[in-house]
Amino acid sequence: MSSVDSASAPSFRRLLPEPCGDVDVAAAYAYPQTRHRPWLRANMVASADGAAWGPSGRTVELSDRADRRMLVVLRGLADVVLAGAATARIEGYRPVRQREIFAKLREGRATTPPIAVVTRTLNIHPRLLADAPEESRTIVVTTESAPAERRRAAAEHAEVVVAGEESVDPEALIAALGARGLFRVLCEGGPHLLAELSAAGLVDELCLTVSPHLLGPAASRIVSGDTPSHTQDLELSHVLEAQGSLFLRYTRH
Secondary structure (H helix, E strand, C coil), X not given: CCHHHCCCCCCCEEEECCCECCCCHHHHCCCCCCCCCCEEEEXXXXXCCCCCCCCCCCCCCCCCHHHHHHHHHHHHHCCEEEEEHHHHHHCCCCCCCCCCCHHHHCCXXXXXXXXXXXXXXXXXXXXXXXXXXXXHCCEEEECCCCCHHHHHHHHCCCEEEECCCCCXXXXXXXXXXXXXXXXXXXXXXXXXXXXXXXXXXXCCEEEEEEECCCCCCCCCCCCCCCCCCCCCCEEEEEEEEECCEEEEEEEEC
C-alpha cells in the first residue's frame, strides 16, 4: 500500500475562508453537480517564485507527500485525467494505479480514471497505451494530420480521437470527453495545454499547489507557450496548508 493511502497521510488545515484543522480533502474538492457539460479542473504546482518545474525539468523537486496526497484524491474524484504528450513523457506517465482511497471516491465508476493524452505526433510511451485496463483505456486525442501508421498502432490498445486538422481544437477535445460521459475532467498540464484551454475559456477551476521553494527565472510559468495573452478572472474558494505547502482552489468568476 502506498504511503499516500496509509493512516499516516498528511493532514490538511484550512486557512481560508474559515480556519479549521484536519480537512476532508475529498469533500473540499468535490465536483459541482453539473452533468450537462464537462467541468474542467486544472491541477498545477508552482514554486513560491512561480516556477512550474524544478532543475530536472520535472515537478518532482516541487512536490512533497502532501502534494502527492492531493494528486491521488483529485485523480480519484475525476472521470478522466488529461495531459499534454510532452508532460506525459517528461513526468513518466503510466495508467493510473489503483489506490485504497479510490474504493470510496469511485463507487459506481471504473476503478481508475483513464488518461487522455493530447498529441500531434503520437509519441507516447508504449506502456501508457498497452498497460491500461480495458475499463480505463487510454484516450489518445490527436489530429487529422497525425501520422496514419502511428494512429493505427495506437488504436490497437487505446481509443483514438481526432479533434482537429493540424492542431487539437480545445473545444472539440472537451466535447469529445463529454460525449463519452467523462464530465469530471482533471487537467494536469503542461503549461502549453493549459494555456490553450484557458485561452478558449474552458477552464472552470484551478487547483494550485504553492511549493515553499525559490527556483529562479529559468523555468516556465504554469501557463506558457505561443497562445496569445488573455485574461480570465478567478475567485478564491479556499486555501489549505500542509507541510509548508499551500493549496489554493480558484473557480471561474
